[in-house]
Amino acid sequence: MSFAGSDVISVADFSREQILHILAAAEKAERGQLPMFTSRKVMAVLFFEPSTRTRLSFESAMQRLGGTVIGFADASSTSTRKGESLFDTIRMVENYADVLVIRHPLEGSARLAAEAASPPVINGGDGANQHPTQTFLDLFAIRKTHPRFGAAGEPPLRIGFLGDLKYGRTVHSLSIALSHFPCELVFISPPSLALPRHIKEILTDRGVACVEGERVEQHIDSLDILYVVRLQKERFADQLEYERVRGAYVLQAGMLARVKPNLRILHPLPRVGEITTDVDRTPHAYYFAQAGLGVPVRQAILALVLGLV
Amino acid sequence: MSKKEQHTTLQVPAIEHGTVIDHIPSHATLTVVKILSVLEDLVTIGINLSSHVMGRKGVVKIANRKLSPDEVAKIAIIAPRATLSIIESYEVVKKYTVTPPDVVEGIVRCVNPSCITNHETVRTRFSVAKAEDGGLRLRCAYCERAYDQEEIEIV
Ligand SMILES: [Zn+2]
Numbered sequence: 449m450s451f452a453g454s455d456v457i458s459v460a461d462f463s464r465e466q467i468l469h470i471l472a473a474a475e476k477a478e479r480g481q482l483p484m485f486t487s488r489k490v491m492a493v494l495f496f497e498p499s500t501r502t503r504l505s506f507e508s509a510m511q512r513l514g515g516t517v518i519g520f521a522d523a524s525s526t527s528t529r530k531g532e533s534l535f536d537t538i539r540m541v542e543n544y545a546d547v548l549v550i551r552h553p554l555e556g557s558a559r560l561a562a563e564a565a566s567p568p569v570i571n572g573g574d575g576a577n578q579h580p581t582q583t584f585l586d587l588f589a590i591r592k593t594h595p596r597f598g599a600a601g602e603p604p605l606r607i608g609f610l611g612d613l614k615y616g617r618t619v620h621s622l623s624i625a626l627s628h629f630p631c632e633l634v635f636i637s638p639p640s641l642a643l644p645r646h647i648k649e650i651l652t653d654r655g656v657a658c659v660e661g662e663r664v665e666q667h668i669d670s671l672d673i674l675y676v677v678r679l680q681k682e683r684f685a686d687q688l689e690y691e692r693v694r695g696a697y698v699l700q701a702g703m704l705a706r707v708k709p710n711l712r713i714l715h716p717l718p719r720v721g722e723i724t725t726d727v728d729r730t731p732h733a734y735y736f737a738q739a740g741l742g743v744p745v746r747q748a749i750l751a752l753v754l755g756l757v
Numbered sequence: 758m759s760k761k762e763q764h765t766t767l768q769v770p771a772i773e774h775g776t777v778i779d780h781i782p783s784h785a786t787l788t789v790v791k792i793l794s795v796l797e798d799l800v801t802i803g804i805n806l807s808s809h810v811m812g813r814k815g816v817v818k819i820a821n822r823k824l825s826p827d828e829v830a831k832i833a834i835i836a837p838r839a840t841l842s843i844i845e846s847y848e849v850v851k852k853y854t855v856t857p858p859d860v861v862e863g864i865v866r867c868v869n870p871s872c873i874t875n876h877e878t879v880r881t882r883f884s885v886a887k888a889e890d891g892g893l894r895l896r897c898a899y900c901e902r903a904y905d906q907e908e909i910e911i912v
Binding site: 458460533534535552553554555556557559560562574575577578646647 | 869871872873874876877878879894897899900901903904907
């Protein structure tokens with residue numbers, strides 16, 4: 449299987465085999481078993497909207513492979529301010545680099561960039577749409593905590609999602625990617641922030657067993673993974689409703705009394721109070737370790753699209 | 758077609774030569790007319806005609822010409838069950854049902870205001886799939902949002 453020259457725009461473009469291939473490369477990266485570039489490779493980071501964490505993680509990954517980095521961290525320094533189109537900016541930058549990483553507030557911008565550029569384009573987040581390297585990182589975290597995940601003949605994992613499932617793009621992408629694997633998905637949210645219909649349709653079309661609920665206590669004891677996302681005040685039309693429901697979506701150590709020993713809690717971070725700090729000290733907390741997987745996953749993706757492995 | 762339905766379709770005056778677009782959802786009839794790029798010849802329109810299959814339907818008759826493949830693709834998107842009849846000397850010489858294409862390029866606008874296609878000059882691209890209710894679901898190749906047939910806008 450070769451990824452050389454491929455774009456990484458959306459998890460929806462990846463098959464089960466391709467996902468497993470990326471995770472295998474990430475395991476190698478983590479063990480320091482990826483080779484280094486033998487010729488000079490340049491990565492351009494084009495961040496039209498700032499995200500320090502994602503950008504540094506890509507830059508660290510590229511430098512660990514022996515490559516170099518050029519680019520900008522926010523749109524204020526670029527000619528798009530002067531009205532240049534994204535398409536034209538990409539046509540110009542593609543001459544400077546062997547791989548482009550783009551982050552842009554508009555949805556579909558990475559797809560357009562990939563159509564404009566001949567070198568591989570990696571989507572570092574296109575508005576509310578996709579952030580595929582985050583999804584591969586989340587899948588890698590599931591694989592690390594449940595090593596048999598993805599292996600043939602394994603019983604399905606029961607994976608819960610908690611919080612704002614309507615606007616949480618990491619939830620949408622991860623659940624779509626999980627549809628390639630045996631799993632049961634439990635979506636726990638206030639009714640007004642439930643998983644969008646178009647995502648649910650894709651999951652049920654692919655035969656994924658989905659359950660929806662409003663209270664984490666009713667489901668947590670059966671879960672192998674609980675993926676927590678933020679519940680943002682701005683998303684509620686009615687602030688009173690926010691105050692009324694927010695408590696139900698804060699995970700506390702006391703809720704973990706009867707959970708499975710292998711339950712692991714994931715969160716894309718940063719958290720804003722939706723997991724209390726007493727959870728950090730339990731063996732179920734995995735979110736900080738999860739964040740540490742960003743570099744090996746991005747190393748793996750860069751190595752693959754640049755034909756290093 | 759039942760006798761009664763044949764009769765109602767005839768409520769729209771017959772044409773000597775041209776094309777009849779039948780079995781249009783009533784609410785989509787005027788959009789079908791808007792899609793027709795050249796309106797130099799006689800066009801007659803019937804809306805809310807009674808239909809055996811659809812309850813109510815629209816019919817559009819265009820004199821003296823056939824439809825371009827682009828026009829047929831657009832009609833298939835908003836009226837997936839439409840039938841086209843080619844008329845010569847008041848006789849139906851060919852009749853067929855439109856088939857929605859798998860992909861439509863440049864004919865549907867993405868209604869997501871945050872979609873890049875609404876900010877740059879981009880030819881839109883949508884994949885087309887059948888929904889459970891028999892209608893169509895269109896997914897924007899860029900922002901990946903999916904829309905019901907009723908939600909879409911023709912460029
Ligand atoms: Zn769109």
